[in-house]
Amino acid sequence: MKYLINRRAMLRAGVASSGAMALSAFPATRLFAQEPEKPAQIIVRAWGGEWVESLKRGVSDPFTEATGIQVVHDLTEDNEIQPKIWAAVAQNRTPPIHINWDTTTNATKSALRGVTEDLSDLSNLSNTTDLAKPVGLDGFPIVNTYGYVYVLAYRPEAFPDGPPTSWKDLLDPIFKGRIALYNDGIGFHFPAQVAGGGSLDGIPDDMQPCWDFISQIKEQDPLLGEDPDFTTWFQNGEIDAACTISTNALAARSNGIDIAWTVPEEGCKFDTDGLWIPKGLPENELYWAKQYINFAISPEAQQVWLDGLGLPGVVPGLTPPEGLAGDPSYPTEPEDFEDLIRISSLVQVENESDWFAKFKEIMQG
Amino acid sequence: MAENRDEKFRYPLRWRLMDAAEAVLDIIWPRRFSAWTGWVLLLPAILLVGILVLGLVVIADSSLHVLDRSTFLPSEAYTFENYATIADSATYWRIFWRSGLGALLTVVFTLILAFPFAYILVRTRSALTRKLLLVALFLPFFIGQVVRAYGMLILLGSNGMANEALGLIGVEPLRLLFNFPAVVFGLVQYMLPFAVLMLAPALTGIPQEIETAASSLGANWWRSLWHVVLPMAKPGLVGAGVVVGTLSLTDFAMPAMLGGGSQDFIANAIYDQFFRTADQGLGAALAMLLVLLGSVLVAIVIGLFGAGTMGMGARK
Numbered sequence: 001m002k003y004l005i006n007r008r009a010m011l012r013a014g015v016a017s018s019g020a021m022a023l024s025a026f027p028a029t030r031l032f033a034q035e036p037e038k039p040a041q042i043i044v045r046a047w048g049g050e051w052v053e054s055l056k057r058g059v060s061d062p063f064t065e066a067t068g069i070q071v072v073h074d075l076t077e078d079n080e081i082q083p084k085i086w087a088a089v090a091q092n093r094t095p096p097i098h099i100n101w102d103t104t105t106n107a108t109k110s111a112l113r114g115v116t117e118d119l120s121d122l123s124n125l126s127n128t129t130d131l132a133k134p135v136g137l138d139g140f141p142i143v144n145t146y147g148y149v150y151v152l153a154y155r156p157e158a159f160p161d162g163p164p165t166s167w168k169d170l171l172d173p174i175f176k177g178r179i180a181l182y183n184d185g186i187g188f189h190f191p192a193q194v195a196g197g198g199s200l201d202g203i204p205d206d207m208q209p210c211w212d213f214i215s216q217i218k219e220q221d222p223l224l225g226e227d228p229d230f231t232t233w234f235q236n237g238e239i240d241a242a243c244t245i246s247t248n249a250l251a252a253r254s255n256g257i258d259i260a261w262t263v264p265e266e267g268c269k270f271d272t273d274g275l276w277i278p279k280g281l282p283e284n285e286l287y288w289a290k291q292y293i294n295f296a297i298s299p300e301a302q303q304v305w306l307d308g309l310g311l312p313g314v315v316p317g318l319t320p321p322e323g324l325a326g327d328p329s330y331p332t333e334p335e336d337f338e339d340l341i342r343i344s345s346l347v348q349v350e351n352e353s354d355w356f357a358k359f360k361e362i363m364q365g
Numbered sequence: 366m367a368e369n370r371d372e373k374f375r376y377p378l379r380w381r382l383m384d385a386a387e388a389v390l391d392i393i394w395p396r397r398f399s400a401w402t403g404w405v406l407l408l409p410a411i412l413l414v415g416i417l418v419l420g421l422v423v424i425a426d427s428s429l430h431v432l433d434r435s436t437f438l439p440s441e442a443y444t445f446e447n448y449a450t451i452a453d454s455a456t457y458w459r460i461f462w463r464s465g466l467g468a469l470l471t472v473v474f475t476l477i478l479a480f481p482f483a484y485i486l487v488r489t490r491s492a493l494t495r496k497l498l499l500v501a502l503f504l505p506f507f508i509g510q511v512v513r514a515y516g517m518l519i520l521l522g523s524n525g526m527a528n529e530a531l532g533l534i535g536v537e538p539l540r541l542l543f544n545f546p547a548v549v550f551g552l553v554q555y556m557l558p559f560a561v562l563m564l565a566p567a568l569t570g571i572p573q574e575i576e577t578a579a580s581s582l583g584a585n586w587w588r589s590l591w592h593v594v595l596p597m598a599k600p601g602l603v604g605a606g607v608v609v610g611t612l613s614l615t616d617f618a619m620p621a622m623l624g625g626g627s628q629d630f631i632a633n634a635i636y637d638q639f640f641r642t643a644d645q646g647l648g649a650a651l652a653m654l655l656v657l658l659g660s661v662l663v664a665i666v667i668g669l670f671g672a673g674t675m676g677m678g679a680r681k
Contacts (some may be wrong), residue, residue, distance in 0.1 A: 224626025353642035
């Protein structure tokens with residue numbers, strides 16, 4: 001068996017080990033002065049597959065190595081853990097997890113409901129970019145940890161004249177039944193608003209152009225699914241294009257599928273994920289849960305974790321994963337964000353269910 | 366010695382053990398309290414129904430509060446707004462209609478397929494055939510619903526076995542998945558063993574001599590089936606229909622996996638409201654309407670056929 005050791009792998013290994021050393025070189029008592037009693041474990045809710053593997057490599061394992069606290073990954077869906085946490089907090093019970101790895105939109109709902117701990121006192125926050133701060137919320141009820149783009153992923157052989165330049169290219173009859181969107185249209189509403197002739201200023205009050213464009217797309221008989229479906233469909237050659245998170249496209253490519261992605265002229269939705277801690281934990285567990293998040297936004301952890309996901313982090317100076325430097329799905333400079341659409345989480349949570357319902361109304365008609 | 370053997374033959378060990386058990390039971394639970402026996406035996410069922418009713422009360426209460434999207438907490442005030450939202454929504458009307466039609470078609474196709482299966486299972490004289498049929502009947506119960514739906518995805522996908530077979534006769538790949546027929550197909554294959562399990566005892570209860578009598582009176586096989594077997598199997602057919610119908614109406618996995626996001630049934634819509642948009646009030650209102658719809662349908666069936674027809678009436 002041959003092991004290919006390239007510059008990228010060496011760098012990754014170097015950063016991982018230096019991160020671990022940064023934590024482990026000091027006695028834990030010095031590193032975490034006046035530390036409270038350590039719990040045997042902390043539970044972090046995570047997504048499965050490459051998502052949890054990356055978190056384990058970049059954050060959880062080094063954290064365990066440094067502190068001796070085991071990190072258990074709970075793979076309950078983020079949507080499904082939410083009501084459990086809300087119920088636990090409402091009933092003054094200890095919440096089922098210590099840390100929730102969540103979409104910022106979902107996390108914002110929990111923050112509005114008042115079930116999140118304030119994380120403003122994390123020391124590493126001072127080294128992060130503005131991306132770490134949730135938009136429209138006071139303080140840090142959530143810490144955003146990276147951004148991601150809902151790109152237009154496509155099979156190059158289906159686009160022999162080059163990558164699609166517009167979302168309208170998907171209206172070509174040859175793609176009938178061969179394009180895919182998320183079940184509720186998430187990621188597609190905002191570019192559809194522009195592709196339908198509207199403006200981003202019309203969000204959320206005048207989104208008729210969005211619905212008009214989605215109605216046109218509906219005539220193309222798109223497949224509707226979730227993250228794993230897209231990878232499967234690309235793998236089976238069932239679709240030629242999809243609006244999906246760049247990480248899924250990257251995962252499909254690493255599975256040997258010939259796939260590329262682009263940001264069309266109308267733009268792509270840019271969003272963030274974050275970490276937050278539910279209220280109701282014992283003091284010592286809260287402290288160590290905060291330490292976990294603090295470590296997750298350190299350069300060492302971010303580099304390894306986000307290398308696995310192919311996503312831009314919230315710490316300046318991270319090295320992009322191989323092949324993603326300058327990629328539209330990996331924005332780091334201000335000009336990279338010009339074609340990306342970012343709408344405040346507050347606007348999203350207030351209108352999301354209406355948008356989902358409207359999307360379903362069109363697609364289920 | 367021989368006398369002893371005869372005594373044992375007349376009064377075997379298991380009877381003596383039962384007598385002993387009855388004597389013990391008589392001490393613990395004297396016969397004079399037998400009037401309470403029924404109620405005591407019903408206690409678990411009463412508790413179960415009580416918990417169910419309690420749950421329904423909580424859901425009914427939730428359905429009367431609207432989600433405040435600035436705090437993501439339910440409103441304090443009671444209102445029927447969630448029900449009004451559902452009534453005003455073409456999507457929900459469509460979902461209810463699709464769920465009802467899907468359940469009805471599933472009942473029809475399942476019974477059509479289950480009846481001959483159950484009939485052969487009960488009437489076959491070959492022990493081997495019966496064993497094979499029983500294996501075929503019970504094997505699916507060991508395979509979870511999600512796995513079976515996933516199997517359908519592999520079978521019916523555009524590169525799946527079904528399309529490959531069609532390709533052999535020159536047919537272009539068809540879109541066999543992510544549509545309404547795919548959901549009904551998935552439901553039928555899921556429900557078939559349940560229906561056979563309910564039909565087989567009903568058919569077993571029909572004495573074969575009656576069919577023989579019909580035959581000797583000149584009825585051919587079809588006439589005998591139509592005029593003798595089917596009417597006598599009505600309790601099993603109606604019971605299986607009710608079970609299959611209610612399970613189909615509330616099914617989540619098949620529409621979610623084989624409908625591809627565009628063929629939601631009510632259970633999917635409820636899930637979306639509870640978990641995806643965190644609007645528990647609207648989800649609860651949908652759940653209450655589903656309970657109402659299911660109850661009305663069962664009431665109609667009982668009204669049309671009578672509880673006795675489903676094999677649940679009092680024995681006369």
